[in-house]
Amino acid sequence: MSGADRRRALFVVNPALLGTGSDFGGRLIELADQLGWEGLVLETSAGLNVEAIGAALSRRDFQLVLAVGGDGTVAEVMAAAHQQNVPMGIVPRGTANIVARELGLPASWKKATRRALERFPATRPVDLVRVNDGYSALASGIGFDATVMRYTPRALKYWLGRAAYLVAGAWWLPQAPLFECSIRADGEAIEMTAVVVLVVNAGMLGAAPFRFAPNIAIDDGWLDIVVYRPRTLGDRAGVLWRIVRQRADGSSMLQRKARSVEIKAPDVQWYEVDGEVHRGNVLRAEIVPGGVRVVA
Known part of the structure; x- marks a missing residue:
């Protein structure tokens, strides 16, 4: 598959969690490449992550955005994905991983990443809640x-x-x-x-x-x-x-x-x-x- 034909995925990674150190983004990109995707990594930080994720999605033509972290990261990516109308995947790396467990997703990061990239574009609708601002x-x-x-x-x-x-x-x-x-x-x-x-x-x-x-x-x-x-x-x-x-x-x-x-x-x-x-x-x-x- 040529570079022009490859799908593009944005991995939103919480680097503060155990198991998401400096080389973890590279492993995600490598796995995505094996599956025919061009992967890019955006690391979260304390502050306006929803806005930063939305800005990153709007700058490039991404077919999929993946939340790599715990439920806090998942919630931020859900909000940005809703605002930018981009489908998302979940790679659970947190403690509780409630959203991933509610949806029956794999706990292993490799299995979860592979599932998201291989099953795309098949998706299921999931609810979101507007709360205050x-x-x-x-x-x-x-x-x-x-x-x-x-x-x-x-x-x-x-x-x-x-x-x-x-x-x-x-x-x-x-x-x-x-x-x-x-x-x-x-x-x-x-x-x-x-x-x-x-x-x-x-x-x-x-x-x-x-x-x-x-x-x-x-x-x-x-x-x-x-x-x-x-x-x-x-x-x-x-x-x-x-x-x-x-x-x-x-x-x-x-x-x-x-x-x-x-x-x-x-x-x-x-x-x-x-x-x-x-x-x-x-x-x-x-x-x-x-x-x-x-x-x-």
């Missing part, structure tokens, strides 16, 4: 979950990965405060107290087999609004049990589907989008059904 691939929330992500010790995250949030959350849940909030889902408003309000796109809760709630899919065209609102110690133990059993009870654990949602709290507090923690009191989200085409 950005995008979410996994989940966002206001209340207890953001506080846990903000204060979980770094050493615990180093040893346990995303499962550290489950351990810390289970430890702190008995003391978690309730807060007043208003939730407007598809135009329907309700006032309630909650420990946390979540807007979920991908259902896996940090570590298998736990999930935020039942019947959540990353490609169903819906947001899942999940509210945990236990009032007593018994309720809080019950919430953990219902997460394990995957059964909302309509009282201390609520769930509903919507296309859009706005969550407001009276006071500024922590909220998170795909694990990135911010300060504020409003969380707005809207589903983008099939917003990204993923080679899976």
Whole structure:
């Protein structure tokens, strides 16, 4: 195949992760070349990665962009791929790799890369979520979950990965405060107290087999609004049990589907989008059904 006929792929690599050192980009390019692709590497850094990825995609004629990293890198590439209307692949190199696991992709980087390049142009639609001024691939929330992500010790995250949030959350849940909030889902408003309000796109809760709630899919065209609102110690133990059993009870654990949602709290507090923690009191989200085409 001549150079003019070769397909071109952009590998977006997070060099901070284990196993993605200085020579890893070269190995990706070498494998792509064996499969008849011209590969280029863009390394991420702290800052405006979505904009940088979009700029790189717009400068050259890329047929495919591949996220090589963890879920943070995947979310950034999903946002840029949506904005530039370019299909994407996923090469999981992170700790949890939730999006890749939701889509049943290989854990090995060689198998995942080969699968993406060989199966192209066959893709499947995957949902994306607009949240405030950005995008979410996994989940966002206001209340207890953001506080846990903000204060979980770094050493615990180093040893346990995303499962550290489950351990810390289970430890702190008995003391978690309730807060007043208003939730407007598809135009329907309700006032309630909650420990946390979540807007979920991908259902896996940090570590298998736990999930935020039942019947959540990353490609169903819906947001899942999940509210945990236990009032007593018994309720809080019950919430953990219902997460394990995957059964909302309509009282201390609520769930509903919507296309859009706005969550407001009276006071500024922590909220998170795909694990990135911010300060504020409003969380707005809207589903983008099939917003990204993923080679899976």
